[in-house]
Amino acid sequence: MSLLPDEIREAIADAIHPSNFYVGNGLELVWRPPTEATIPWEIFRGRVLDPAHTRQTRRFLEWNIYQKEGDGFSAEPILSVKWDRDGGEVHVVRAIFSYVWEGYDAGDNVIESRETTKWVRELVGTASVADPALSVAKLLGSAVRGTSRLPLTSLEAPLPAFSLGQLDYLGLARANRSEPYRSWREILEAHATPAGRILETVLRAVARQEIGELAERLSSAPPTAAEFVDMFLNVSLSPYTSFVANAIGLLRELTRRGSMSVDAHCGVLRKLLRLLNRHLTAYDLITFHHRGANYPDALLLDAALNAYLDLAERHSELFEEAAKENGADCRQRRTALRQACLLRRYYEGLLVPDAPTSPGENARVLPPPHVRVPEEQLSNVLKRTKRLYAGDPLPTKLGPAARRALRQSILDMLTSASWKEMGMAIFIDRPLGWDLPPGEPDQTPLFSHVAFSPAIARRRYKELMTLAAELKMDIDPATRRSLDQLFAGDLCVPGLTIEEVADPPKPCVSLADAKNVSADFVVLDPTKGFIRRIP
Numbered sequence: 001m002s003l004l005p006d007e008i009r010e011a012i013a014d015a016i017h018p019s020n021f022y023v024g025n026g027l028e029l030v031w032r033p034p035t036e037a038t039i040p041w042e043i044f045r046g047r048v049l050d051p052a053h054t055r056q057t058r059r060f061l062e063w064n065i066y067q068k069e070g071d072g073f074s075a076e077p078i079l080s081v082k083w084d085r086d087g088g089e090v091h092v093v094r095a096i097f098s099y100v101w102e103g104y105d106a107g108d109n110v111i112e113s114r115e116t117t118k119w120v121r122e123l124v125g126t127a128s129v130a131d132p133a134l135s136v137a138k139l140l141g142s143a144v145r146g147t148s149r150l151p152l153t154s155l156e157a158p159l160p161a162f163s164l165g166q167l168d169y170l171g172l173a174r175a176n177r178s179e180p181y182r183s184w185r186e187i188l189e190a191h192a193t194p195a196g197r198i199l200e201t202v203l204r205a206v207a208r209q210e211i212g213e214l215a216e217r218l219s220s221a222p223p224t225a226a227e228f229v230d231m232f233l234n235v236s237l238s239p240y241t242s243f244v245a246n247a248i249g250l251l252r253e254l255t256r257r258g259s260m261s262v263d264a265h266c267g268v269l270r271k272l273l274r275l276l277n278r279h280l281t282a283y284d285l286i287t288f289h290h291r292g293a294n295y296p297d298a299l300l301l302d303a304a305l306n307a308y309l310d311l312a313e314r315h316s317e318l319f320e321e322a323a324k325e326n327g328a329d330c331r332q333r334r335t336a337l338r339q340a341c342l343l344r345r346y347y348e349g350l351l352v353p354d355a356p357t358s359p360g361e362n363a364r365v366l367p368p369p370h371v372r373v374p375e376e377q378l379s380n381v382l383k384r385t386k387r388l389y390a391g392d393p394l395p396t397k398l399g400p401a402a403r404r405a406l407r408q409s410i411l412d413m414l415t416s417a418s419w420k421e422m423g424m425a426i427f428i429d430r431p432l433g434w435d436l437p438p439g440e441p442d443q444t445p446l447f448s449h450v451a452f453s454p455a456i457a458r459r460r461y462k463e464l465m466t467l468a469a470e471l472k473m474d475i476d477p478a479t480r481r482s483l484d485q486l487f488a489g490d491l492c493v494p495g496l497t498i499e500e501v502a503d504p505p506k507p508c509v510s511l512a513d514a515k516n517v518s519a520d521f522v523v524l525d526p527t528k529g530f531i532r533r534i535p
Helices: 005-015 133-143 183-188 197-207 208-218 227-234 243-256 262-282 296-314 323-347 375-379 398-414 417-423 452-470 477-488 511-516 528-532
Strands: 021-023 027-033 035-042 056-068 079-084 089-109 112-129 167-169 424-429 445-451 522-525
Touching: 005 056, 005 079, 005 133, 027 112, 027 133, 027 262, 079 133, 089 133, 089 323, 112 133, 133 167, 197 227, 208 243, 227 243, 227 262, 243 296, 243 398, 262 323, 262 424, 296 323, 296 398, 323 398, 323 417, 323 452, 323 477, 398 452, 398 477, 398 511, 417 424, 424 511, 445 452, 452 477
Parallel strands: none
Antiparallel strands: 021 167, 027 056, 035 056, 056 079, 079 089, 089 112, 424 445, 445 522
């Protein structure tokens, strides 16, 4: 049943109401009343064109949210809902202050280009007029947080204000409010048990010195270990902020206060480390991530591993089989430790830019203390001067309990299938978007696959033996010979060989990317939800 114009107008106003937002940490927004406007407007292949690139115009009823800048406002609304009553469409648009190149008349019939800054509009999506309140609310959430849990394009990435803990769209439940939520404390008053995206928002908004207070407020109904893991599965870490330190700090505080068990705390870190290992095995910092220019996952790996090693020293019983029924859990914890150590060791000394970034993110204007990375560092590895984990080698981080657990993890490979983790990787795929025209935003479902590479497993085994020798681990010759024979074998696992996977007809996210990593990958589980089933 179609809605009356007044009902559509009321539904849009309800969705964009200030009480649905969190606005804090120095950000000031201004909501403008709905106004009629005729503006340059043209959509080409799913993107709204810059006003300078179109002569077409369209008349809208607009609800605009502007960012306050000194005594004025941003040139473009940071968020906008545009109702095209003639066309029967409702568009949600966002704007990002960015570095762009523009042409100008240099005289003598010469047109040159120069870099400048301006607000760049992005079409987030078109809402359904059959249910505008819910559709607009969903699109506003995507406008603030990004359209994908894995941001590969600008549209999929969050607004900078969200990443910096200044802004979020919390939803339609207003609870008789007339103003935005101004702090993480106000958010907790409405969401006493935050989970998922709400937990992420709180952790982005909270200051480091307030983590103890946050843990105290959550002590009666803390987030579960599963909720922590789910949050990390959906988080975008770039630009790299205090979010990771806040999350790990909250885990530590909840455990210290007895609100979370040590086992649950360890479980969160274990799953996170195994996920990072599989991801960075698939998309390494040499071939992918703009050749290592964007490395927040490596920083998360280091932070999570440090916390994991601290647990290993303070609670060594978690990694030692005191009882037979705890054997499998202990092996899984040791396997995560082994893989995290190998991965961190592998990336030690890698040349990286001054800060993790990508060409798209580096085009965004971020406030201090975030400094723009020189463009040459993104494209030319030789122009980089920073080395990953410089001055902090892995052996110095390993205490007695961690070294015992690492040694036992080597022996585990003879009595369990934990050796398979040496070559495990996660690849993503968007097969339903292959027929989209080049350049059109691809919002088709994102699938994920677990795969195994014997070649990578053998390489990791050599690296593990080198590390064991450096740490002077006592591995008897018979065990070493058995391990050598194991990894010298065919390491056969059943699955779909990567040669059988078709190459996409255009450059896009594809399972075929595995061919760029190792030609012997075997796809084991082509299901999107396998991440949630990591034991």
